[in-house]
Amino acid sequence: xxxxxxxxxxLSVQEGDSAVIKCTYSDSASNYFPWYKQELGKRPQLIIxxxxxxxxxxxxxxxxxxNKTAKHFSLHITETQPEDSAVYFCAASTxxxxxxxxxxxxxxKP
Amino acid sequence: DAGVTQSPTHLIKTRGQQVTxxxxxxxxxxxxxxxxxxxxxxxxxxxxxxxxxxxxxxNFPDRFSGHQFPNYSSELNVNxxxxxxxxxxxxxxxxxxxxxxxxxxxxxxxxxxT
Numbered sequence: 057x058x059x060x061x062x063x064x065x066x067l068s069v070q071e072g073d074s075a076v077i078k079c080t081y082s083d084s085a086s087n088y089f090p091w092y093k094q095e096l097g098k099r100p101q102l103i104i105x106x107x108x109x110x111x112x113x114x115x116x117x118x119x120x121x122x123n124k125t126a127k128h129f130s131l132h133i134t135e136t137q138p139e140d141s142a143v144y145f146c147a148a149s150t151x152x153x154x155x156x157x158x159x160x161x162x163x164x165k166p
Numbered sequence: 167d168a169g170v171t172q173s174p175t176h177l178i179k180t181r182g183q184q185v186t187x188x189x190x191x192x193x194x195x196x197x198x199x200x201x202x203x204x205x206x207x208x209x210x211x212x213x214x215x216x217x218x219x220x221x222x223x224x225n226f227p228d229r230f231s232g233h234q235f236p237n238y239s240s241e242l243n244v245n246x247x248x249x250x251x252x253x254x255x256x257x258x259x260x261x262x263x264x265x266x267x268x269x270x271x272x273x274x275x276x277x278x279x280t
Contacts (some may be wrong), residue, residue, distance in 0.1 A: 057225065062208075088267040099256065099271040100209065107267075145208050149267055152222040154199065156208035 058083040060148050062157025069136050070165050077160045079146035080128045086148040089122060089129050094159075095142045103144075104131070136164045168193045170259050170272035178278045179247050187242045187275045191259030197221075198240040199269060200232060203254040215240050216262060244277075252279045 059082040069075050081089075087108035092100035106113045106120045106129065113120050117136075122129040129148075133140055141164045146157045171190045179185050191198050197216045201209035211224035215234035234240045238259075244251055254276050258269035 060208075090268070092271075099273050102268060102270065105268065151267065152197075152199075152214050152216070153211060153224075154269060155211055156201075158208045159206075 058086060058148055058153065058155040060146060060155050060157040062146050062160060064160060065158065066161045068163045068165065071136060071138060073136055075133045075136055075162055077131045077144055077146065078128060079130070079157050081148035082127065083148065083150070084127070085150050088149040089120070090147050090149070091120060091131050092145045092147065093142045094145065100145060138164050138166050140164050170257060170270055172257055172272040172275050174275060175273070176276045178280060180280055181247055181249060183247050184243065184245045185247060185277060187255050188239065189242070189257035189272055190239045192270050195259035195261045196238050197260045197262055198234060198238065199258045199260070200240070200242045201256040201258065203256055203274070209256055212242070247279045249279050252277060
């Protein structure tokens with residue numbers, strides 16, 4: 057089955073700096089790659105996603121890149137703010153099977 | 167527009183007991199997936215239900231079973247509970263039509279096995 061690895065496990069940045077989280081996946085059949093943000097005690101919230109026919113997608117301060125050949129994808133957050141502090145999960149999915157990375161705890165220091 | 171709901175919010179059970187968790191999908195969604203999230207880890211895929219049938223299953227034993235009803239709501243059943251089953255159980259709903267992959271999560275049920 058699919059195996060998703062996520063790095064780093066923790067990330068601390070100063071407010072205003074950029075943050076990058078990287079994931080790799082193993083199953084070449086995966087064709088959908090979402091990113092979720094989970095705050096303490098809350099449900100995962102979809103923040104951005106990308107499909108396999110697209111190399112990059114941007115939504116305001118958040119962008120995701122995908123390299124299908126290398127089987128890796130990344131989340132980029134620019135101009136970080138304290139409210140960006142949370143755990144971020146990447147996932148790789150076929151149509152009916154979504155597998156998650158172990159998560160990255162992002163801390164944005166004011 | 168109603169989002170994904172789950173019940174109960176919290177549950178405490180004893181080893182060896184059985185538990186049933188419930189999920190109502192987002193309005194308009196027809197597919198429900200279940201995940202187990204242990205503390206400090208990412209969600210682990212248990213299974214997915216569509217048209218009242220299990221469509222895909224993750225690496226979980228047969229003690230984990232499910233059901234989907236005609237109104238698309240779903241139940242997760244766990245038999246012979248182990249201490250290691252303590253976790254947050256999340257359900258997520260999605261829509262088959264248009265090959266929409268987006269999954270929206272419910273608030274979860276926190277299960278504690280003692």
